Amino acid sequence: MLQKYQFEGTDIDSLDLKALIVTRGVKVKDDVYTEFGQRFRINPNPLTCNCVILPDGTIAQLTDVALHLRYIKQAMSLESLKQMGTFFGGWKPLDLKMSESGEPVLSYNGEKITDVRFPPKSDFYNQKTSSGLPFVGNAVLQGTDCVAFQSLWPCELARAGYSCQFCYTGGISEQLAKKHKPEPPIPSARDAAEIVDYAVNKENIGDYLQITGGSTMNPQAECHIISELLREIDSVAGLRNLKGEVLIFTTPPSDPRMLDQIFHAGADRVACSLEVWDEKFAPIITPGKVKFTTRKRHFDALKYIAKEYGPNKACSTFVVGLESVDSFLQGAETLAQDGIVAMASLWIPFGRPVMGNAKAPGLDYYRKVKYGLAEIYEKYGIVPPGGAGFNVDIDKDIWRHRSELRNMVVAA
Numbered sequence: 529m530l531q532k533y534q535f536e537g538t539d540i541d542s543l544d545l546k547a548l549i550v551t552r553g554v555k556v557k558d559d560v561y562t563e564f565g566q567r568f569r570i571n572p573n574p575l576t577c578n579c580v581i582l583p584d585g586t587i588a589q590l591t592d593v594a595l596h597l598r599y600i601k602q603a604m605s606l607e608s609l610k611q612m613g614t615f616f617g618g619w620k621p622l623d624l625k626m627s628e629s630g631e632p633v634l635s636y637n638g639e640k641i642t643d644v645r646f647p648p649k650s651d652f653y654n655q656k657t658s659s660g661l662p663f664v665g666n667a668v669l670q671g672t673d674c675v676a677f678q679s680l681w682p683c684e685l686a687r688a689g690y691s692c693q694f695c696y697t698g699g700i701s702e703q704l705a706k707k708h709k710p711e712p713p714i715p716s717a718r719d720a721a722e723i724v725d726y727a728v729n730k731e732n733i734g735d736y737l738q739i740t741g742g743s744t745m746n747p748q749a750e751c752h753i754i755s756e757l758l759r760e761i762d763s764v765a766g767l768r769n770l771k772g773e774v775l776i777f778t779t780p781p782s783d784p785r786m787l788d789q790i791f792h793a794g795a796d797r798v799a800c801s802l803e804v805w806d807e808k809f810a811p812i813i814t815p816g817k818v819k820f821t822t823r824k825r826h827f828d829a830l831k832y833i834a835k836e837y838g839p840n841k842a843c844s845t846f847v848v849g850l851e852s853v854d855s856f857l858q859g860a861e862t863l864a865q866d867g868i869v870a871m872a873s874l875w876i877p878f879g880r881p882v883m884g885n886a887k888a889p890g891l892d893y894y895r896k897v898k899y900g901l902a903e904i905y906e907k908y909g910i911v912p913p914g915g916a917g918f919n920v921d922i923d924k925d926i927w928r929h930r931s932e933l934r935n936m937v938v939a940a
């Protein structure tokens with residue numbers, strides 16, 4: 529059952545609260561890090577991808593806005609920073625502090641919302657690979673059961689000046705390229721395999737594996753690189769030791785049959801993400817994808833996967849909050865009819881402004897998303913990837929509560 533809370537005098541549930549936590553960010557008191565960092569996985573380094581766990585188990589990304597803002601300046605153009613400045617005028621994050629009884633408490637405007645928990649302590653971020661590459665900054669733990677590589681190689685679209693407007697790592701690559709600066713070192717296949725081995729076999733905290741790299745302009749996309757990577761991970765960590773699934777995010781190749789090698793190398797699902805459904809906004813928000821890899825290639829790849837490998841094997845992330853709810857849900861339903869999973873990643877407006885806007889929609893928007901997606905998932909038998917849930921994606925949380933959400937709609 530979804531846990532209920534009070535927020536500014538209204539009833540909200542854990543999915544509403546996740547949307548608030550992720551899209552507004554949180555001001556974290558220093559003593560939260562010092563008191564709980566000894567026993568739990570919470571770290572002041574913004575690269576460690578902290579999360580909170582709500583009382584019903586819902587996981588939400590914990591972005592400490594003060595630390596984050598210091599860090600993001602490198603990813604922003606002057607113009608974006610000015611837009612962010614306008615946004616900060618009317619923006620108020622949630623607060624996380626220690627209660628008198630010694631529990632971490634989430635509040636807003638001085639009113640308690642709920643106690644929260646953190647994942648168990650881990651030594652993951654203190655590790656280095658045998659080549660000396662630190663885990664931190666190259667891989668993250670998401671929630672309680674997922675090890676993820678968020679950007680295993682630089683995005684060529686971003687380096688060419690066509691980064692997606694919402695994409696934080698793309699923004700960094702674009703700025704580095706403009707300043708003629710090199711990208712930081714990237715993990716080799718062996719590095720990545722050792723990181724997975726540690727998470728899966730040493731600490732037992734990686735049931736699910738997510739691999740993402742930047743988009744490439746190669747017609748083969750990254751299929752050959754990912755296949756080699758999966759083979760190396762298999763030889764070092766053993767893909768059979770993962771209790772969950774391997775989810776690969778990749779650029780769609782010019783010939784969708786090239787995706788076969790990724791499945792043959794051990795992927796359970798492959799995502800070729802459209803990010804926005806609205807055709808008017810796509811060229812503005814995702815200029816490189818529209819210009820170079822094209823929406824048609826995305827559709828061809830997704831349909832090919834669904835046809836060859838069955839329902840729920842092809843996925844597309846959508847950054848939820850950028851386009852109208854109706855447009856997003858129309859996209860989700862169109863894809864679902866072919867057995868393709870629309871994943872819903874909550875837009876973090878204090879990451880980068882989009883179309884001059886740095887303000888997330890209100891709760892009504894996210895409520896329509898949750899009811900609409902619950903309906904679509906149920907109607908078409910769609911099952912989003914992941915186990916306990918991811919930090920920023922809300923699709924699996926909605927799926928877990930889909931019957932309850934649909935009953936709420938019927939009762940209303």
Ligand code: SF4
Pocket residue numbers: 683684685686690691692695696697698699741742743816817
């Ligand atoms: S193509 Fe992918 S990595 Fe590149 S800017 Fe867009 S979302 Fe970011």
